[in-house]
Each structure stands twice: as C-alpha cells, then as structure tokens.
Amino acid sequence: SQQGEEDPQALSIQEGENATMNCSYKTSINNLQWYRQNSGRGLVHLILIRSNEREKHSGRLRVTLDTSKKSSSLLITASRAADTASYFCATATRIQGAQKLVFGQGTRLTINP
Amino acid sequence: DAGVIQSPRHEVTEMGQEVTLRCKPISGHDYLFWYRQTMMRGLELLIYFNNNVPIDDSGMPEDRFSAKMPNASFSTLKIQPSEPRDSAVYFCASSKNQGLAGPRNNEQFFGPGTRLTVL
Numbered sequence: 001s002q003q004g005e006e007d008p009q010a011l012s013i014q015e016g017e018n019a020t021m022n023c024s025y026k027t028s029i030n031n032l033q034w035y036r037q038n039s040g041r042g043l044v045h046l047i048l049i050r051s052n053e054r055e056k057h058s059g060r061l062r063v064t065l066d067t068s069k070k071s072s073s074l075l076i077t078a079s080r081a082a083d084t085a086s087y088f089c090a091t092a093t094r095i096q097g098a099q100k101l102v103f104g105q106g107t108r109l110t111i112n113p
Numbered sequence: 114d115a116g117v118i119q120s121p122r123h124e125v126t127e128m129g130q131e132v133t134l135r136c137k138p139i140s141g142h143d144y145l146f147w148y149r150q151t152m153m154r155g156l157e158l159l160i161y162f163n164n165n166v167p168i169d170d171s172g173m174p175e176d177r178f179s180a181k182m183p184n185a186s187f188s189t190l191k192i193q194p195s196e197p198r199d200s201a202v203y204f205c206a207s208s209k210n211q212g213l214a215g216p217r218n219n220e221q222f223f224g225p226g227t228r229l230t231v232l
Contacts, residue, residue, distance in 0.1 A: 033220070035223075041225060041226075042117070042204055042206075042223030042224050042225050042226050043156075043204070043206075043221075043223045044223070045220045045221065045222070048220065088156065099208070099221075100158065100161070100169065101146075101158065101221060102158070103155060103156040104155070105155045106155065106156075
C-alpha cells in the first residue's frame with residue numbers, strides 16, 4: 001500500500017504564484033523526500049528532510065515536516081512554467097542498511113503562463 | 114557522469130514473450146532499485162540490491178518476474194512470460210550509502226525508464 005498520500009492530486013496555478021502540496025503518511029520514518037517527475041522522464045530528487053527536522057529550504061523550495069501529524073508539505077515559491085511536473089513524496093525507512101522508499105501517488109502541478 | 118542508464122527505452126511485445134530490461138547504475142553506487150509505475154498503482158518498489166546481492170524482493174509481483182545483478186555495473190529485470198497487465202514504465206534507480214549522517218543520505222538517482230507495452 002502507498003505510504004505517502006499527496007494532496008491535492010492536481011493543482012493548476014498562474015506563474016508567479018506559490019504552490020503548496022501536502023503529503024501524509026502512516027508509519028515511522030527516517031526521513032521524507034520529495035521528487036519531481038517531468039512527463040516521460042525519471043524522478044529527480046528535490047529535497048530531503050530528516051525525522052528530527054521541522055523545516056528545510058532549498059532555493060525556491062520549502063519543506064516542512066510534522067511527525068506528530070505524520071504530514072509534510074512542499075512549498076514552491078514564485079512558480080515558473082518550468083515547474084510544471086508531477087511531485088512525489090517518498091517516506092524512507094531503513095531496512096538492512098538501505099533506505100527503502102515508498103512513494104505516494106503524486107501531485108500533478110501545472111503552471112499557467 | 115552519464116547517470117543511470119536503462120535500455121531499451123521502449124519495448125512492445127506480445128503476450129507470452131520474454132522481456133528483459135537492463136540497467137547500468139551510476140559508478141560507485143552500491144544500491145540498485147527496480148520500480149514499476151502505472152496510473153492505477155503509482156510507483157512501486159519491486160526489488161533492490163546491495164553490493165549486487167538482492168536484499169528485498171517482496172515487491173516482485175509473482176514468479177514471472179526475476180531480477181539479477183551479476184556485477185556492480187549491470188542489472189536485469191526479466192518477465193517470462195509477459196502479460197498485458199505488466200504494461201508499465203519500469204525504472205531503475207541507484208544510490209550510494211553515505212550512512213545516516215550523509216549529507217544527501219541515500220538520495221536515489223533514477224534512470225529514464227523503460228516503457229513496456231504487452232499486447
């Protein structure tokens with residue numbers, strides 16, 4: 001079953017606006033990661049937040065993590081047309097030394113020029 | 114670095130045929146993952162390897178699926194016999210274990226995927 005559940009499933013906004021995507025999960029995690037997937041391509045890692053962190057920034061990205069609510073959010077500020085893609089959260093648990101990622105269904109983000 | 118390389122990029126085959134998907138991980142990475150992506154089920158982890166050894170194959174759907182990693186630079190995912198419900202995009206990803214304190218702690222690098230269509 002999918003660990004991460006993204007919300008909303010689809011989001012369409014105007015260029016320049018901020019986009020917020022949410023992710024909820026069910027079990028304990030080591031960290032939570034966000035990935036982007038452009039149409040027809042593989043996933044690209046965006047940002048990782050550890051279970052003991054509450055907020056992290058990377059360029060126009062801001063990620064929050066609330067382990068008490070088992071939820072995370074990804075904020076993209078000042079959106080651009082190139083941000084159009086699907087965004088996935090992935091919860092990471094450590095099994096036999098490796099990080100096993102479980103991906104959510106993703107949020108399809110469309111930035112309108 | 115060329116990144117994770119997968120071949121073929123597209124595969125169209127008929128039900129009952131054997132399908133072999135190939136992956137070359139990033140040099141120096143010690144973990145390799147195979148995923149399947151469909152509209153209905155999203156992105157599912159099928160199996161992963163550490164230092165060429167399969168660690169967790171609990172995601173492999175059934176015995177028709179098998180995966181091997183004969184050396185650090187090559188892995189295959191085989192479906193025999195293939196069925197229409199196997200149609201999906203199959204991704205290979207690799208990562209380097211940097212330990213719990215690693216700055217990019219086990220970030221996974223994905224290949225471009227193989228789009229498989231079974232008629």
